[in-house]
Amino acid sequence: MGMERIVVVGGGAGGLELVSRLGRKLGRRSKAEIVLVDRNPTHIWKPLLHEVATGALDSGLDEVSYQGHAGINGYRFQLGTLSGLDRENHQLSLAPVLDVNGVEVLPSRTLDYDVLVLSLGSVSNDFGTPGVTGYCHFLDSPVQAEAFRHDMLNTFLRFSDPEQQHLSRLTVGIVGAGATGVELAAELYDASRMLNSYGFTSLESSQLEVHLIEAATDILPVLPERIRKAVTIELTRLGVELHVGTRVTGVEEGVVVTQDGTRIETDLCVWAAGIKAPEILSTLGLSTESNHRIKVYSTLQSLDDPNIFVFGDCASCPQEDGSAVPPRAQSAHQQALLLSRNLCARLEGKPLKPFIYRDRGSLISLAHFDAVGSLMRGASARSLFLEGHLAKFFYASLYRMHQRAIHGTLKTVLMVVVDGLNFFLKPRMKLH
Numbered sequence: 001m002g003m004e005r006i007v008v009v010g011g012g013a014g015g016l017e018l019v020s021r022l023g024r025k026l027g028r029r030s031k032a033e034i035v036l037v038d039r040n041p042t043h044i045w046k047p048l049l050h051e052v053a054t055g056a057l058d059s060g061l062d063e064v065s066y067q068g069h070a071g072i073n074g075y076r077f078q079l080g081t082l083s084g085l086d087r088e089n090h091q092l093s094l095a096p097v098l099d100v101n102g103v104e105v106l107p108s109r110t111l112d113y114d115v116l117v118l119s120l121g122s123v124s125n126d127f128g129t130p131g132v133t134g135y136c137h138f139l140d141s142p143v144q145a146e147a148f149r150h151d152m153l154n155t156f157l158r159f160s161d162p163e164q165q166h167l168s169r170l171t172v173g174i175v176g177a178g179a180t181g182v183e184l185a186a187e188l189y190d191a192s193r194m195l196n197s198y199g200f201t202s203l204e205s206s207q208l209e210v211h212l213i214e215a216a217t218d219i220l221p222v223l224p225e226r227i228r229k230a231v232t233i234e235l236t237r238l239g240v241e242l243h244v245g246t247r248v249t250g251v252e253e254g255v256v257v258t259q260d261g262t263r264i265e266t267d268l269c270v271w272a273a274g275i276k277a278p279e280i281l282s283t284l285g286l287s288t289e290s291n292h293r294i295k296v297y298s299t300l301q302s303l304d305d306p307n308i309f310v311f312g313d314c315a316s317c318p319q320e321d322g323s324a325v326p327p328r329a330q331s332a333h334q335q336a337l338l339l340s341r342n343l344c345a346r347l348e349g350k351p352l353k354p355f356i357y358r359d360r361g362s363l364i365s366l367a368h369f370d371a372v373g374s375l376m377r378g379a380s381a382r383s384l385f386l387e388g389h390l391a392k393f394f395y396a397s398l399y400r401m402h403q404r405a406i407h408g409t410l411k412t413v414l415m416v417v418v419d420g421l422n423f424f425l426k427p428r429m430k431l432h
Contacts, residue, residue: 004032006343007092007113009082011038011066013046014312014332015119017405019075021340027074032347034075037094038066041079044142045402047329050184052145054152054191063142064406080109085284087305090114115307115343118294120281122313122327125274131251136271139180148270155267156195169209173256173266175248176273177214182231183365184270185210189238190367210240211264213256215247215273223362226385230372231364238369275327277314289316298354300339311335317355325357334358363395371395
């Protein structure tokens with residue numbers, strides 16, 4: 001009987017934190033073999049993708065190579081996409097790895113596990129709306145964020161052509177006014193201002209028209225009213241056109257069509273309305289909800305198999321009041337911490353502790369213009385309202401906490417220093 005093998009599929013916000021902790025606690029000490037499987041060779045923190053999309057963040061500087069990180073932190077990395085599960089034989093299948101031209105680099109493989117942890121995150125849900133997949137950008141992955149950035153730069157570049165001076169306004173449609181949609185809207189104004197200052201485009205930010213379209217009666221529907229009001233004021237000041245209580249029924253080339261037949265013309269369109277778990281999860285023989293999230297007990301074990309744990313956006317985890325844990329980065333962060341302790345306890349034959357979600361508050365960053373949010377004060381339900389520099393500081397610290405979980409304190413301190421130097425050394429924006 002060899003060492004127990006714990007396989008984690010999905011190296012997102014929670015998955016990478018989990019394998020970092022398990023690798024350091026168990027892998028390095030040869031108490032268990034830890035394997036991470038992800039379809040990408042590098043990790044970037046998903047809440048930063050809207051900054052990658054506008055070029056405010058150079059993904060090359062902030063992404064983490066799984067292979068390099070694995071060697072330092074006591075786990076192994078395998079590039080691959082989950083394609084099937086054989087629970088009886090404790091085996092998962094990985095699809096073939098193809099290069100950019102579709103040529104097979106690695107054939108399909110199987111991987112044995114003793115404990116399987118699924119943390120595949122979530123993807124945008126287009127709710128079957130016609131035309132969305134053909135004409136909208138999504139921001140679910142670094143590849144999609146980069147594709148949007150190239151399209152955005154090319155669209156801005158067209159405005160630098162003297163022949164195109166009649167193009168008086170550049171319009172962007174963002175469907176979905178959750179955190180991603182709202183933060184992207186502000187980043188676009190920042191991007192247009194910087195592109196103009198670098199001489200990349202003759203377009204002024206006053207010529208940028210951003211339409212933020214939300215089916216609910218207000219933007220940021222899940223956040224407290226005080227945050228919604230503050231963000232609404234700031235977005236309106238920037239010039240964002242808010243369409244609330246507006247359902248999109250279809251997207252055509254250059255046009256977003258709403259329920260009442262209004263046609264909003266757009267040069268660029270982004271879909272950020274609603275999320276679902278990857279569809280593969282409904283094919284594994286585990287109990288799922290209609291949005292493909294796997295049902296788990298409060299110990300994060302799947303209802304059907306005690307050797308399979310699921311957490312983050314792709315898990316439907318019950319809370320004491322009967323609701324499910326919300327799909328947010330802070331949920332995945334808290335669950336990764338509990339799961340690392342539970343999996344260590346499990347090896348020692350100790351009981352597993354249940355997961356209790358604690359809302360630490362919400363922070364929204366509006367590019368360099370402003371940040372708004374609330375922090376929960378300990379056990380009391382009262383929240384502390386923040387805006388301006390203090391909110392910005394706490395927003396930045398969320399990412400630093402993630403870096404600390406995956407790199408340790410010393411490296412994170414050094415990264416803060418390097419980022420400070422890059423602020424002076426490099427352009428404020430990725431222009432190529």
